[in-house]
Amino acid sequence: MTDEIENLNKDLIIPDWINEKYFIEVLAKDEPDHVKVLKFTPVAAIPPGENFTSTMLRIFIKLEMKDGSIKNKTYILKIMLPEDRGGKDFGDFGLFPKEAKMYDTFIPAFEALYKEAGWDIQLAPKCLKTEERNGEIHFIFEDLRVKGFANMDRTTGLDMEHMTASLHKLAEYHAASAVFEEKNGRYPEEFYEGFVTRSCKKFHIDGFRLKERAFKKAMLTWGMKDAQKYVDKFLSKWSHPAEDLLFFLILLIVTV
Secondary structure, three states, rough: HHHHOOOOOOOOOOOOOOHHHHHHHHHHHHHHHHHHEEEEEEEEEOOOOOOOOOOEEEEEEEEEEEOOOOOEEEEEEEOOHHHHOHHHHOOOOOOOOHHHHHHHHHHHHHHHHHHHHOOOOOOOOOEEEEEHHHHHHHHEEEHHHHHHOOOOOOOOOOHHHHHHHHHHHHHHHHHHOOOHHHOOOOHHHHHOOOOOOOHHHHHHHHHHHHHHHHHHHHHHOOOOOOHHHHHHHEEEEEEEEHHHHHHHHHHHHHHH
16 A cells, blocks of 8 residues: 555645544444554645645545455545645635535535436535534545546646536536525525635735736746836836736626
8 A cells, every 4th residue: 555655745744633533433434344444644635736725635544344354545635724824814715614515515405406307416526524623624525536537737728528528517516506596595695706805805916916026027037138128117007006907807707
């Protein structure tokens, strides 16, 4: 099992509470015929830069079963970022409470609607546990890599086959969500706002300013004639209107 384990971010600090005791409840339900955990190994599930709102871990567990056989299991554990590493800023968006409601309430309800119609459709990874711990929300998911799924290279993008499949799955979400609202009434108000909200405008403006500085620095490396002239003119006279326009465009995109 050790030879199969790949840690995609060796610099990631994994909290001590992530241990085999934390998985007792999940293993009891998911693998009721196991008798003990032989090895527990948590590693980073994704390399640096692939996810910025949470920490994703892949948990490798070697089990001894009742019949004496050995079984290897993997799970995905999603936890909130530490407060001093961006957790407080992203906590203000309320992303994790919304996600918990999705996995605990809405996704199971959406899938039930399809079953009522005679279709066995899975909309998302199976969420085996949702927990609030010391003010932080954590999720344990099935590892979809076992079923042959993999993350696409975000710098390359999707090919037509995978884009079509993604849009098809998105359509399944939208159809079920529309029928659910028709049958049950409005969703909680927080679901009518996206990632960008007016209450978090400062966070996005600060992020824009950071990107502006990085962009100006990059412009000097492009080999342009008189590059500094363009850098000096970059939003120099229109910085505040440009920021307001950027925020308006982002807000428009996520609310239409």
